[in-house]
Amino acid sequence: MSSQPSHEGFPWKHVIGFVLSILLTVMALWLVFSLQLPVSTEIVSILVLAVFQVLIQLLLFMHLTERDGPAYHVISLIFGAFIAFTIVGGSIWIMAFRSMVS
Amino acid sequence: MLHSILQIGDKYFMWNEGPMIWTSDALIVLTSLGIVGLLTYLKRWKWLWDEWLTTVDHKKIGIMYIIAAFAMFFRGGMDGLIIRAQLAIPNNHFLTAEHYDQVFTTHGTIMILFMAMPFIIGLMNIAVPLQIGARDVAFPYLNAMSFWLFFFGALLFNISFVIGGSPDAGWTSYAPIAGPFYDPGVGENYYLISLQIAGIGTIATGINFLVTILKMRAPGMTLMRMPMFTWSVLITSVIIIFAFPVLTVTLALLMFDRLFGAHFFSVTHGGLPMMWANLFWIWGHPEVYIVILPAFGVFSEVVSTFSHKRLFGYKAMVVSLVAIAILSFTTWVHHFFTMGAGASVNSFFSFSTMLIAVPTGVKIFNWLFTMYKGRIEFTTSMLWALAFIPNFLIGGLTGVMLASAPADYQYHNSYFLVAHFHYVLIAGTVFGVFSGLYYWWPKMFGQKLNERIGKWAFWIFMISFNMTFMPMYFVGLMGMTRRMYTYPAGLGWGPFNLIETIGALGMGLGFVVMVFDIAYTIRHPEKDLTGDPWDGRTLEWSIPSPAPEYNFAVIPEVKGIDAYWMMKHPKEQEPGPVKAVDKSKIRPIHMPNNSYRPFIISVAFFVAGFGFIWQWYWLGIPGLIVVAIGLFLRSFEYNDEHFISTEEIERTEIAAGRL
């Protein structure tokens, strides 16, 4: 039901999370500034890295898996992400045109 | 001296605008003096403060929401009548364009945000904790905050009428007409900031009810055993939580344009006015479902109760609620099909809009079949629910017609559209809250509203409603657009508009009769001693009317859908005395303390908002600092609960005849 964190010892979870988050950031910087990739590839790959960053924060730092009863908070985050995607994607799609007459 | 007073009067109180303002000023002063005088005369100040202004009890907060909603219904209704008076005949110049623009703006804003929303939230407050067998909402203190933020937001919006001038860019407040260049006065600031304050309260309400419903149900009440009103509130809360932040941002962006020179919606420096429409409707469309879904919930309860039968197709009802909630976030472009976002965009959003008709249709048929093989009792509450079905159907189906983008090119912004959304919002939301009011009134006050007067109010209102809005469909197809302050003769619009105005007067009369019903009931109460005047099905009817502070002396055990109906009609054992409370199970109860702070913090918000509206930062910033201090003090508060002793519970329950 819940992932009971260890009350003793070394905070491995946090250290691993921190190292990973630094690594992911460095990777993103490297991807953008050292690799000569097409812009769209760059953007897609740094977005993927950002999603991993989020997962690290949620799982290793924010104790997302702890809960009492059903994981309603996870459902609400997922729904939030869906709405976020709709708003960002929808707005870009709708506002993409600047003029109907070229 | 006199001259400078008059100058100030002209600048801030618009005394130069004539008798309408003077009358309003006089009425406001007299009413305020009257209230203050009455409270002093009756020595009710302490009572008001202790019992109401500082309360955190969801039932009292609900009642205050409904009182405020009634007041706003009156204000918005007056606006509506003024609009109709102006349009009664062609070439009428009873109002100037400036005044007409203000009146339709406040009419729309007040009706949606300060009437429909609080009425709905009021019913939520009254019924939901009782329906799920809880002692209060999850965060009672936050609940009081929500109410007072709404209240002072509404107050702020309303004072614009006499201090500085009302907003006049329509309730949709499209840029650039609402931007700093075309609308430089304070009116639009009132709109932005009062909605912002009320909106914060609404988000808090959404979170509060989501947590309440998901986490505080009585044992045994699984999600699929919840009453349908509770389900609708759960889904509504979800929509609030995910739609209102968009409004928060949208209002803030226009505020940045107006107060700090940003360029989001201006035409220069790369701003895009259309972006306002886009953002506004990302919130605005779900908002429609926020005010309609709880009404659907009320109808489900009322139709089932007065057909004395289970709700037909419970699961389908739940699934369609969820479907409507998700779809409501994917249809917003149908409000601006005519802004040329392209054939692919319009086609997609036509389709997603039409899809909403499917779950809504499922609900309509399920309500109809709830009556099938039932025993329909025509109470006032039921009449409102029944009238909803055909009237809302007309609104809903014209909605499907509007969803077809190319057809919408001919309907858009015409009176056809005006007719459509009034059919949806009045036949849906207003009929719904009236139905809920008659239904839950006994639970709120321990007495039934007078049925005979109530039925008169219903028939007058319902028939007048059709008289007002049915002709609008035709006049729209004749080319009349919304927000015209006057129109020429010879286009054939005149007779229709006259009928509409007469209908509007009838709706006003219906409202007056309903208020009379309430006054009559207070004078000649018909006490409900059973706590269950309608042979109800859900848990709120299992406790005394009005409900005691702690709601349930002993938290009930739920065994299925319609928990109280099952207790009254047990399958196996012989019927026991269901109303009695098991004395051995009574324990002391933890309840939250009253607090003056939500009221004070909201007053500070009001002051801060007023400061920002006038760009008086010397007032606005200290106001916000007081808000912050209030929040920090709250954080340092540790003893905010008290006990109700077993003896006191027993005394209360004995008085209610439960022990």
Added chain:
Amino acid sequence: MQFLRKRWRSVLIFALSTLMLSGCGKIVVLNPQGPVATEELHLITWSFGLMMIVVVAVFALFAFMLIKYRAKKGSKSDYQPEQEGNRLLETVWTVVPILIIIALIIPTIKTTYALVKPPSTGTPVVIKAVSANWKWMFQYPGQGIETVNYVVIPANRPIEFQLDAIGPMNSLWIPALGGQEYSMPGMLMRLWLQADHPGTYVGRSANFSGRGFVHMVFNVIAKSPSDYAAWVQKVKTTAPAMTMADYQKLTAQSVVSTMTFSHYIQFSGPRNNSMNAMYMAPNS
């Protein structure tokens, strides 16, 4: 019973008034004068017909339930308080609406795509329609002329309205010829319309744009090709050219009557929020 009688009566009134009123021809949307409005009307009547299926079904069921199952004293028959639902029925009223929607969305999408193209094969006339603070200006780039608060078009030829705005948004709506499109500052929009025969039709702004919004009404005068050519020639030779004073009058917030110019001053550059910038940016 009283309730029921009221419902039937309102249905009857609805039907009668529809017939009566469409007869007298004032319902302009239902009397299209061009191919675009006709196409839109087809969609409107088709959707109305589909919706009437639902209206009839629901009203009939509604009446049936109210008559049959109202509570009567003493009668206990036919009462099933524990009935939960019926899978077959529920499937029916899920599937039928889906079918109705499919029947509506297909022509909707077809028309949506059709309306972004010229309504006929004739040579299009380009007219730039600019809304500017409570007036409509119609510029004919091909002819170099401009009219204010009225527009003359040749019948039977597709008209390409290019919609532009100075100041607030408006919406160009000529219901007899077809649906509307917004005119928005900084976004050039396009609306195809066409008139079937010579005649005069009313157009107006459908989107609120401030105090003078109600005055944004104009006549659309459709002429036969020869009359149209003669009119253009007449404007070119007899109408005055636009002066800087006219230009400033037109861009300021004002309500004006109809005007005609044989030559116009083009608005250009990023359309400014500031009036001053607007006055100063002509590029003729």
Added chain:
Amino acid sequence: MAVNMESLHEPISSSLPLEYQGDGNLKIFGFWVFLAAEVVLFSTLFAVYLVFHGNVAGGPTSQQLFDIRGFTIETFLLLTSSFTMGLGTYEMRRQNTKGVLAWVLITVLLGLGFLGMEISEFAHYVSIGANISRSAFLSAFFVLVGTHGSHVTLGILWILSILVQVMRKGITPKTARKLFVVGLYWHFLDVVWVFIFTVVYLTGKVM
């Protein structure tokens, strides 16, 4: 929380840490929901930024404006502060008040460092004329990044007020819950920053 009392709330699984006891469970869940609402709030700001990104109106573009060194340091400061906040929660669960104080104070300092850098970045932009009124792009930039910055400011004040409470009361179910919640808030701000880093700064540099 006294046993045997009928409280407003259901008792919860005892396997959960201290901060979930009493009504902590409700409040923590409520806060998650609030964060979900914040996701929508920020996504709206991101949508606005992305739509306006190219609308520079002749003013500076993102490519000209952004300074790689600056935003990289800001990112590392905030990532580290999220880590130290996590350690604060970790120590809290070990009932180590001193450890909590130490790590959370470091978090506050890192947060202040981040804030200082952001303010100087903004001040620099304004000093070269790239202010909120310059273009729709800059309006969107300042409001998006500024909203995050004001959240950070609020977060710092909030953390400090809870630190005072922990010092006064020790680690009780209530203070533990408050610390845990403010921790969630802080980590969430890091999440938002990751997207600002990616979508605003990195993308702004290549597009």
